[in-house]
Amino acid sequence: MADSQEQMDLENVDHAINYFDKKGRIKVKHDAPEVVLNINSLMDIMTIMLVFLLVSITSDPLSIQMSDTLVLAQSTVELKPKDSIPITVTKKHLIVDKSAVANIDCKIGGQMCTQDDFDLKARCSKPENNCAADEIKRANSMLFYVDKSYKKDGSDREFLIEPLHKELERLVKTQKDENMKLGRPFEGITSIIVDKDIPFRLIAEIVHSAGMAELHDFRFAIMKMTTR
Amino acid sequence: MARKPSERRHATENLEDINLTPIMSILVILIPMLIFAFSFIEIALQQVAAPKMGPPKPKQADEKKPLQLTIVVNDAGFVLKQQADFEEPDVVIPLKEQADVAVTQPHLEYDYARLYSELMKKKKAYSEERTINLAADFHIPWHILARTIDAARVQLVESAYDDLVQYAQAKVKFTDGVPEPLFDTVVFMVDPDQAK
Numbered sequence: 001m002a003d004s005q006e007q008m009d010l011e012n013v014d015h016a017i018n019y020f021d022k023k024g025r026i027k028v029k030h031d032a033p034e035v036v037l038n039i040n041s042l043m044d045i046m047t048i049m050l051v052f053l054l055v056s057i058t059s060d061p062l063s064i065q066m067s068d069t070l071v072l073a074q075s076t077v078e079l080k081p082k083d084s085i086p087i088t089v090t091k092k093h094l095i096v097d098k099s100a101v102a103n104i105d106c107k108i109g110g111q112m113c114t115q116d117d118f119d120l121k122a123r124c125s126k127p128e129n130n131c132a133a134d135e136i137k138r139a140n141s142m143l144f145y146v147d148k149s150y151k152k153d154g155s156d157r158e159f160l161i162e163p164l165h166k167e168l169e170r171l172v173k174t175q176k177d178e179n180m181k182l183g184r185p186f187e188g189i190t191s192i193i194v195d196k197d198i199p200f201r202l203i204a205e206i207v208h209s210a211g212m213a214e215l216h217d218f219r220f221a222i223m224k225m226t227t228r
Numbered sequence: 229m230a231r232k233p234s235e236r237r238h239a240t241e242n243l244e245d246i247n248l249t250p251i252m253s254i255l256v257i258l259i260p261m262l263i264f265a266f267s268f269i270e271i272a273l274q275q276v277a278a279p280k281m282g283p284p285k286p287k288q289a290d291e292k293k294p295l296q297l298t299i300v301v302n303d304a305g306f307v308l309k310q311q312a313d314f315e316e317p318d319v320v321i322p323l324k325e326q327a328d329v330a331v332t333q334p335h336l337e338y339d340y341a342r343l344y345s346e347l348m349k350k351k352k353a354y355s356e357e358r359t360i361n362l363a364a365d366f367h368i369p370w371h372i373l374a375r376t377i378d379a380a381r382v383q384l385v386e387s388a389y390d391d392l393v394q395y396a397q398a399k400v401k402f403t404d405g406v407p408e409p410l411f412d413t414v415v416f417m418v419d420p421d422q423a424k
Contacts, residue, residue: 050255072271073371073375076381077272078272081272143367159418195370196369197370199367220374228340228398
Protein backbone atom coordinates (compact mmCIF):
# COMPACT_ATOMS: atom_id res chain seq x y z
CA MET A 1 0.00 0.00 0.00
CA ALA A 2 2.83 2.31 1.02
CA ASP A 3 4.76 1.30 -2.14
CA SER A 4 1.87 2.18 -4.43
CA GLN A 5 1.51 5.58 -2.72
CA GLU A 6 5.25 6.21 -3.20
CA GLN A 7 4.89 5.19 -6.88
CA MET A 8 2.06 7.69 -7.35
CA ASP A 9 4.04 10.48 -5.70
CA LEU A 10 6.97 9.80 -8.01
CA GLU A 11 4.66 9.91 -11.05
CA ASN A 12 3.29 13.25 -9.88
CA VAL A 13 6.80 14.63 -9.49
CA ASP A 14 7.67 13.39 -13.01
CA HIS A 15 4.53 15.04 -14.37
CA ALA A 16 5.42 18.31 -12.64
CA ILE A 17 8.96 18.20 -14.07
CA ASN A 18 7.51 17.49 -17.53
CA TYR A 19 5.07 20.41 -17.17
CA PHE A 20 7.89 22.86 -16.56
CA ASP A 21 10.03 21.23 -19.22
CA LYS A 22 9.58 23.12 -22.54
CA LYS A 23 8.85 20.04 -24.63
CA GLY A 24 6.39 18.66 -22.09
CA ARG A 25 4.53 21.99 -21.86
CA ILE A 26 4.05 22.17 -25.61
CA LYS A 27 2.63 18.69 -25.56
CA VAL A 28 0.19 19.59 -22.79
CA LYS A 29 -0.92 22.68 -24.76
CA HIS A 30 -1.71 20.62 -27.82
CA ASP A 31 -3.69 18.10 -25.87
CA ALA A 32 -5.82 20.58 -23.87
CA PRO A 33 -9.27 21.39 -25.34
CA GLU A 34 -9.80 24.99 -26.48
CA VAL A 35 -11.65 26.86 -23.70
CA VAL A 36 -14.02 29.57 -24.97
CA LEU A 37 -15.39 32.12 -22.50
CA ASN A 38 -19.21 32.04 -22.63
CA ILE A 39 -20.42 35.63 -22.37
CA ASN A 40 -24.08 34.92 -23.03
CA SER A 41 -25.06 35.12 -19.32
CA LEU A 42 -23.10 38.33 -18.95
CA MET A 43 -24.91 39.70 -22.02
CA ASP A 44 -28.26 38.85 -20.42
CA ILE A 45 -27.33 40.70 -17.21
CA MET A 46 -26.06 43.70 -19.16
CA THR A 47 -29.22 43.83 -21.32
CA ILE A 48 -31.50 43.71 -18.26
CA MET A 49 -29.46 46.46 -16.58
CA LEU A 50 -29.57 48.60 -19.72
CA VAL A 51 -33.35 48.25 -20.07
CA PHE A 52 -33.87 48.99 -16.35
CA LEU A 53 -31.73 52.13 -16.49
CA LEU A 54 -33.34 53.38 -19.70
CA VAL A 55 -36.86 52.85 -18.32
CA SER A 56 -35.95 54.51 -14.99
CA ILE A 57 -34.42 57.54 -16.65
CA THR A 58 -37.14 58.09 -19.25
CA SER A 59 -40.03 57.56 -16.80
CA ASP A 60 -38.80 60.25 -14.37
CA PRO A 61 -41.09 63.24 -15.06
CA LEU A 62 -38.63 65.77 -13.63
CA SER A 63 -35.20 64.20 -14.35
CA ILE A 64 -33.24 66.66 -12.23
CA GLN A 65 -29.48 66.86 -12.63
CA MET A 66 -28.10 68.51 -9.53
CA SER A 67 -24.92 70.57 -9.76
CA ASP A 68 -23.18 73.39 -7.90
CA THR A 69 -25.75 75.82 -9.32
CA LEU A 70 -28.77 73.62 -8.61
CA VAL A 71 -29.00 72.08 -5.15
CA LEU A 72 -32.49 71.22 -3.95
CA ALA A 73 -33.81 72.06 -0.50
CA GLN A 74 -34.57 69.17 1.85
CA SER A 75 -37.91 68.13 3.25
CA THR A 76 -39.87 65.06 4.41
CA VAL A 77 -42.79 65.74 2.07
CA GLU A 78 -44.08 62.71 0.13
CA LEU A 79 -46.00 64.02 -2.88
CA LYS A 80 -44.79 62.19 -6.00
CA PRO A 81 -43.75 64.06 -9.16
CA LYS A 82 -46.38 64.32 -11.88
CA ASP A 83 -46.27 65.31 -15.55
CA SER A 84 -46.41 69.10 -15.58
CA ILE A 85 -44.75 72.20 -17.02
CA PRO A 86 -41.31 72.39 -15.41
CA ILE A 87 -39.68 75.67 -14.37
CA THR A 88 -36.06 75.33 -13.26
CA VAL A 89 -34.37 78.07 -11.27
CA THR A 90 -30.62 77.58 -10.88
CA LYS A 91 -28.18 80.10 -9.43
CA LYS A 92 -27.49 81.32 -13.00
CA HIS A 93 -30.52 80.69 -15.21
CA LEU A 94 -34.28 80.62 -15.29
CA ILE A 95 -35.25 77.69 -17.50
CA VAL A 96 -38.67 76.68 -18.82
CA ASP A 97 -38.97 73.23 -20.36
CA LYS A 98 -35.20 73.00 -21.02
CA SER A 99 -34.83 76.44 -22.65
CA ALA A 100 -33.35 79.36 -20.72
CA VAL A 101 -35.67 82.39 -20.68
CA ALA A 102 -33.71 84.71 -18.39
CA ASN A 103 -30.42 84.98 -16.58
CA ILE A 104 -30.24 85.07 -12.81
CA ASP A 105 -27.87 87.73 -11.51
CA CYS A 106 -26.12 87.71 -8.18
CA LYS A 107 -24.96 90.50 -5.88
CA ILE A 108 -22.89 90.65 -2.72
CA GLY A 109 -23.17 93.98 -0.95
CA GLY A 110 -23.84 95.92 -4.16
CA GLN A 111 -21.07 94.15 -6.13
CA MET A 112 -21.71 91.50 -8.78
CA CYS A 113 -20.74 87.98 -7.70
CA THR A 114 -17.60 86.50 -9.25
CA GLN A 115 -16.90 82.87 -10.12
CA ASP A 116 -14.85 82.68 -6.90
CA ASP A 117 -18.01 83.54 -4.97
CA PHE A 118 -19.91 80.72 -6.67
CA ASP A 119 -17.04 78.35 -5.89
CA LEU A 120 -17.07 79.53 -2.26
CA LYS A 121 -20.84 78.98 -2.08
CA ALA A 122 -20.50 75.46 -3.48
CA ARG A 123 -17.65 74.67 -1.04
CA CYS A 124 -19.37 76.09 2.04
CA SER A 125 -22.69 74.37 1.29
CA LYS A 126 -20.97 71.08 2.19
CA PRO A 127 -20.58 70.95 6.02
CA GLU A 128 -17.55 68.64 5.80
CA ASN A 129 -15.54 71.45 4.16
CA ASN A 130 -15.42 73.42 7.46
CA CYS A 131 -15.53 76.95 6.03
CA ALA A 132 -14.42 79.84 8.25
CA ALA A 133 -17.14 82.04 9.79
CA ASP A 134 -16.36 84.98 7.44
CA GLU A 135 -16.50 82.66 4.41
CA ILE A 136 -19.92 81.33 5.49
CA LYS A 137 -21.10 84.92 6.06
CA ARG A 138 -19.96 85.96 2.56
CA ALA A 139 -21.52 82.89 0.95
CA ASN A 140 -24.81 83.48 2.76
CA SER A 141 -24.93 87.13 1.71
CA MET A 142 -25.11 86.25 -2.02
CA LEU A 143 -28.43 87.56 -3.30
CA PHE A 144 -29.91 86.09 -6.48
CA TYR A 145 -32.33 88.14 -8.58
CA VAL A 146 -33.71 88.70 -12.07
CA ASP A 147 -32.65 91.95 -13.69
CA LYS A 148 -35.35 94.61 -14.07
CA SER A 149 -34.92 94.53 -17.87
CA TYR A 150 -36.76 91.19 -17.86
CA LYS A 151 -39.66 92.61 -15.86
CA LYS A 152 -42.84 94.39 -16.91
CA ASP A 153 -42.15 98.06 -17.76
CA GLY A 154 -38.49 97.48 -16.84
CA SER A 155 -39.40 98.19 -13.23
CA ASP A 156 -37.75 96.62 -10.19
CA ARG A 157 -41.03 96.82 -8.29
CA GLU A 158 -42.85 94.58 -10.76
CA PHE A 159 -43.29 90.88 -10.05
CA LEU A 160 -44.06 89.82 -13.65
CA ILE A 161 -41.03 88.35 -15.46
CA GLU A 162 -42.08 88.87 -19.08
CA PRO A 163 -40.01 86.23 -20.95
CA LEU A 164 -41.09 83.64 -18.39
CA HIS A 165 -44.72 84.66 -18.67
CA LYS A 166 -44.66 84.53 -22.50
CA GLU A 167 -43.02 81.11 -22.61
CA LEU A 168 -45.43 79.73 -20.01
CA GLU A 169 -48.42 81.12 -21.93
CA ARG A 170 -47.16 79.35 -25.07
CA LEU A 171 -46.71 76.04 -23.20
CA VAL A 172 -50.09 76.34 -21.48
CA LYS A 173 -51.75 76.89 -24.88
CA THR A 174 -49.99 73.82 -26.31
CA GLN A 175 -50.95 71.72 -23.29
CA LYS A 176 -54.56 72.89 -23.43
CA ASP A 177 -54.76 71.94 -27.15
CA GLU A 178 -53.25 68.51 -26.45
CA ASN A 179 -55.60 67.90 -23.53
CA MET A 180 -58.60 68.95 -25.60
CA LYS A 181 -57.67 66.39 -28.30
CA LEU A 182 -57.23 63.71 -25.65
CA GLY A 183 -60.41 64.73 -23.80
CA ARG A 184 -58.59 65.47 -20.57
CA PRO A 185 -59.08 68.52 -18.36
CA PHE A 186 -56.31 71.10 -18.05
CA GLU A 187 -54.93 70.87 -14.51
CA GLY A 188 -52.64 73.94 -14.54
CA ILE A 189 -49.83 72.23 -12.64
CA THR A 190 -46.26 73.50 -12.72
CA SER A 191 -43.27 71.88 -11.08
CA ILE A 192 -40.79 74.45 -9.83
CA ILE A 193 -37.30 73.01 -9.48
CA VAL A 194 -35.62 75.70 -7.47
CA ASP A 195 -32.13 75.97 -6.00
CA LYS A 196 -32.12 76.06 -2.18
CA ASP A 197 -30.49 79.53 -2.06
CA ILE A 198 -33.00 81.33 -4.29
CA PRO A 199 -34.63 84.09 -2.22
CA PHE A 200 -38.34 84.45 -1.50
CA ARG A 201 -38.66 87.55 -3.71
CA LEU A 202 -37.56 85.68 -6.85
CA ILE A 203 -39.78 82.71 -5.96
CA ALA A 204 -42.75 85.06 -5.50
CA GLU A 205 -41.99 86.65 -8.91
CA ILE A 206 -41.85 83.25 -10.61
CA VAL A 207 -45.06 82.08 -8.93
CA HIS A 208 -46.79 85.36 -9.85
CA SER A 209 -45.67 85.11 -13.50
CA ALA A 210 -46.84 81.48 -13.66
CA GLY A 211 -50.15 82.42 -12.06
CA MET A 212 -50.67 85.06 -14.77
CA ALA A 213 -50.18 82.28 -17.36
CA GLU A 214 -53.12 80.30 -15.87
CA LEU A 215 -50.96 77.95 -13.81
CA HIS A 216 -52.35 77.75 -10.31
CA ASP A 217 -50.99 74.53 -8.80
CA PHE A 218 -47.36 75.08 -7.80
CA ARG A 219 -45.27 72.10 -6.79
CA PHE A 220 -41.75 72.70 -5.55
CA ALA A 221 -39.23 69.93 -6.06
CA ILE A 222 -37.35 68.98 -2.92
CA MET A 223 -34.87 66.30 -1.94
CA LYS A 224 -36.75 63.78 0.19
CA MET A 225 -35.11 63.15 3.56
CA THR A 226 -36.05 60.90 6.46
CA THR A 227 -35.29 63.60 9.07
CA ARG A 228 -36.65 67.13 8.92
CA MET B 229 -21.97 5.03 -63.66
CA ALA B 230 -22.73 6.39 -60.27
CA ARG B 231 -22.41 10.10 -59.88
CA LYS B 232 -20.62 11.77 -57.07
CA PRO B 233 -23.17 12.96 -54.47
CA SER B 234 -23.82 16.69 -54.46
CA GLU B 235 -21.49 18.40 -52.03
CA ARG B 236 -23.90 21.24 -51.45
CA ARG B 237 -26.82 18.96 -50.53
CA HIS B 238 -24.78 16.76 -48.25
CA ALA B 239 -22.70 19.44 -46.63
CA THR B 240 -23.39 19.96 -42.97
CA GLU B 241 -24.20 23.57 -42.18
CA ASN B 242 -21.65 24.85 -39.73
CA LEU B 243 -23.27 27.75 -37.86
CA GLU B 244 -20.78 29.85 -36.00
CA ASP B 245 -21.64 31.66 -32.78
CA ILE B 246 -22.32 35.38 -33.14
CA ASN B 247 -19.40 37.47 -32.02
CA LEU B 248 -20.83 39.25 -28.99
CA THR B 249 -17.66 41.08 -28.08
CA PRO B 250 -18.49 44.38 -29.90
CA ILE B 251 -21.99 44.43 -28.37
CA MET B 252 -20.46 43.78 -24.96
CA SER B 253 -18.06 46.67 -25.52
CA ILE B 254 -20.98 49.01 -26.28
CA LEU B 255 -22.88 47.82 -23.21
CA VAL B 256 -19.85 48.24 -20.97
CA ILE B 257 -19.63 51.89 -22.10
CA LEU B 258 -23.40 52.57 -22.07
CA ILE B 259 -24.18 51.20 -18.61
CA PRO B 260 -21.70 53.37 -16.64
CA MET B 261 -22.91 56.39 -18.66
CA LEU B 262 -26.53 55.69 -17.70
CA ILE B 263 -25.64 54.99 -14.07
CA PHE B 264 -23.87 58.37 -13.99
CA ALA B 265 -26.97 60.07 -15.45
CA PHE B 266 -29.30 58.20 -13.10
CA SER B 267 -30.36 60.16 -10.06
CA PHE B 268 -30.30 58.09 -6.88
CA ILE B 269 -31.84 60.94 -4.88
CA GLU B 270 -35.55 60.67 -4.25
CA ILE B 271 -37.39 63.76 -5.41
CA ALA B 272 -40.75 64.73 -3.95
CA LEU B 273 -42.95 67.80 -4.40
CA GLN B 274 -44.19 70.42 -1.97
CA GLN B 275 -47.53 71.89 -3.01
CA VAL B 276 -47.98 75.63 -2.50
CA ALA B 277 -50.77 78.02 -3.50
CA ALA B 278 -50.24 81.28 -5.37
CA PRO B 279 -49.08 84.36 -3.45
CA LYS B 280 -51.72 86.70 -2.16
CA MET B 281 -51.10 90.27 -3.22
CA GLY B 282 -53.08 93.43 -2.85
CA PRO B 283 -56.08 94.27 -0.62
CA PRO B 284 -58.17 91.45 0.93
CA LYS B 285 -61.57 90.54 -0.54
CA PRO B 286 -64.68 92.01 1.13
CA LYS B 287 -66.28 89.41 3.44
CA GLN B 288 -69.91 88.29 3.42
CA ALA B 289 -71.82 88.92 6.67
CA ASP B 290 -72.60 85.22 7.32
CA GLU B 291 -69.15 84.02 6.31
CA LYS B 292 -67.18 82.29 9.07
CA LYS B 293 -64.08 84.28 9.94
CA PRO B 294 -60.95 82.46 8.87
CA LEU B 295 -58.07 82.20 11.34
CA GLN B 296 -55.63 83.64 8.75
CA LEU B 297 -52.73 82.05 10.56
CA THR B 298 -49.53 83.45 9.11
CA ILE B 299 -45.89 82.55 9.65
CA VAL B 300 -43.59 85.48 8.98
CA VAL B 301 -39.97 84.50 8.45
CA ASN B 302 -37.35 87.18 9.01
CA ASP B 303 -33.70 87.41 10.07
CA ALA B 304 -34.65 87.32 13.77
CA GLY B 305 -36.73 84.14 13.53
CA PHE B 306 -40.43 83.44 13.13
CA VAL B 307 -43.49 85.50 14.01
CA LEU B 308 -46.78 83.63 14.21
CA LYS B 309 -49.70 85.95 13.47
CA GLN B 310 -53.42 85.49 13.10
CA GLN B 311 -56.53 87.50 12.27
CA ALA B 312 -56.74 90.53 14.58
CA ASP B 313 -60.36 89.60 15.52
CA PHE B 314 -59.15 86.54 17.42
CA GLU B 315 -57.43 88.80 19.97
CA GLU B 316 -54.45 86.59 20.57
CA PRO B 317 -50.98 88.14 20.66
CA ASP B 318 -48.39 87.40 18.00
CA VAL B 319 -45.96 84.63 18.94
CA VAL B 320 -42.34 85.58 18.40
CA ILE B 321 -39.94 82.64 18.00
CA PRO B 322 -36.36 83.93 17.99
CA LEU B 323 -33.36 82.14 16.53
CA LYS B 324 -31.92 79.52 18.85
CA GLU B 325 -28.30 78.59 19.46
CA GLN B 326 -27.60 75.14 18.09
CA ALA B 327 -24.50 73.00 18.50
CA ASP B 328 -23.77 71.40 15.17
CA VAL B 329 -21.29 68.54 14.88
CA ALA B 330 -20.13 69.82 11.51
CA VAL B 331 -19.45 73.35 12.79
CA THR B 332 -17.06 73.79 15.69
CA GLN B 333 -18.78 76.88 17.08
CA PRO B 334 -22.46 76.86 18.11
CA HIS B 335 -24.51 78.89 15.66
CA LEU B 336 -27.94 80.50 15.53
CA GLU B 337 -30.60 78.44 13.80
CA TYR B 338 -34.33 78.89 13.16
CA ASP B 339 -36.24 77.17 15.99
CA TYR B 340 -38.38 74.79 13.93
CA ALA B 341 -39.09 72.67 17.02
CA ARG B 342 -40.75 75.56 18.84
CA LEU B 343 -42.56 76.66 15.68
CA TYR B 344 -44.05 73.17 15.40
CA SER B 345 -45.03 73.22 19.09
CA GLU B 346 -46.75 76.60 18.72
CA LEU B 347 -48.55 75.43 15.58
CA MET B 348 -49.79 72.36 17.46
CA LYS B 349 -51.26 74.66 20.13
CA LYS B 350 -53.11 76.56 17.39
CA LYS B 351 -54.29 73.31 15.85
CA LYS B 352 -55.74 72.17 19.19
CA ALA B 353 -57.58 75.48 19.51
CA TYR B 354 -58.77 75.61 15.87
CA SER B 355 -58.90 71.98 14.76
CA GLU B 356 -60.88 72.67 11.54
CA GLU B 357 -58.30 75.09 10.18
CA ARG B 358 -55.86 73.69 7.61
CA THR B 359 -54.65 76.79 5.74
CA ILE B 360 -51.53 78.71 6.68
CA ASN B 361 -50.02 81.76 5.03
CA LEU B 362 -46.29 81.99 4.62
CA ALA B 363 -44.70 85.43 4.36
CA ALA B 364 -41.01 86.14 4.46
CA ASP B 365 -38.47 88.88 4.07
CA PHE B 366 -37.54 88.99 0.40
CA HIS B 367 -33.95 87.79 0.92
CA ILE B 368 -34.90 84.68 2.94
CA PRO B 369 -33.68 81.64 0.95
CA TRP B 370 -35.91 78.82 -0.18
CA HIS B 371 -34.29 76.11 2.00
CA ILE B 372 -35.49 77.93 5.15
CA LEU B 373 -38.99 78.28 3.71
CA ALA B 374 -39.03 74.59 2.73
CA ARG B 375 -38.17 73.54 6.31
CA THR B 376 -40.77 75.98 7.66
CA ILE B 377 -43.45 74.42 5.42
CA ASP B 378 -42.26 71.00 6.57
CA ALA B 379 -42.80 72.03 10.22
CA ALA B 380 -46.37 73.13 9.45
CA ARG B 381 -47.35 70.19 7.24
CA VAL B 382 -48.10 67.18 9.46
CA GLN B 383 -48.61 66.33 13.12
CA LEU B 384 -45.84 64.40 14.82
CA VAL B 385 -46.04 61.79 17.57
CA GLU B 386 -45.48 64.39 20.32
CA SER B 387 -47.33 67.69 20.39
CA ALA B 388 -44.29 69.68 21.54
CA TYR B 389 -40.52 69.42 21.16
CA ASP B 390 -37.82 71.46 22.90
CA ASP B 391 -34.82 70.04 21.16
CA LEU B 392 -34.22 70.45 17.42
CA VAL B 393 -32.52 67.04 17.17
CA GLN B 394 -35.50 65.27 18.77
CA TYR B 395 -37.86 67.20 16.52
CA ALA B 396 -35.81 66.36 13.42
CA GLN B 397 -35.99 62.63 14.16
CA ALA B 398 -39.63 62.58 15.30
CA LYS B 399 -42.02 60.23 13.53
CA VAL B 400 -45.21 61.38 11.80
CA LYS B 401 -48.51 60.67 13.58
CA PHE B 402 -50.78 58.42 11.51
CA THR B 403 -54.53 57.88 11.80
CA ASP B 404 -55.93 54.93 9.80
CA GLY B 405 -52.67 54.79 7.87
CA VAL B 406 -52.94 58.43 6.78
CA PRO B 407 -50.65 61.18 8.16
CA GLU B 408 -52.52 63.49 10.51
CA PRO B 409 -52.47 66.94 8.85
CA LEU B 410 -51.47 70.09 10.71
CA PHE B 411 -51.69 73.14 8.43
CA ASP B 412 -51.06 71.45 5.10
CA THR B 413 -52.51 74.07 2.73
CA VAL B 414 -49.69 76.57 2.37
CA VAL B 415 -50.28 79.91 0.69
CA PHE B 416 -47.43 82.26 -0.17
CA MET B 417 -48.12 85.79 0.94
CA VAL B 418 -46.30 88.92 -0.15
CA ASP B 419 -46.22 91.88 2.17
CA PRO B 420 -47.43 94.85 0.06
CA ASP B 421 -45.12 97.23 1.98
CA GLN B 422 -42.12 95.12 1.06
CA ALA B 423 -43.22 94.92 -2.57
CA LYS B 424 -43.00 98.70 -2.95
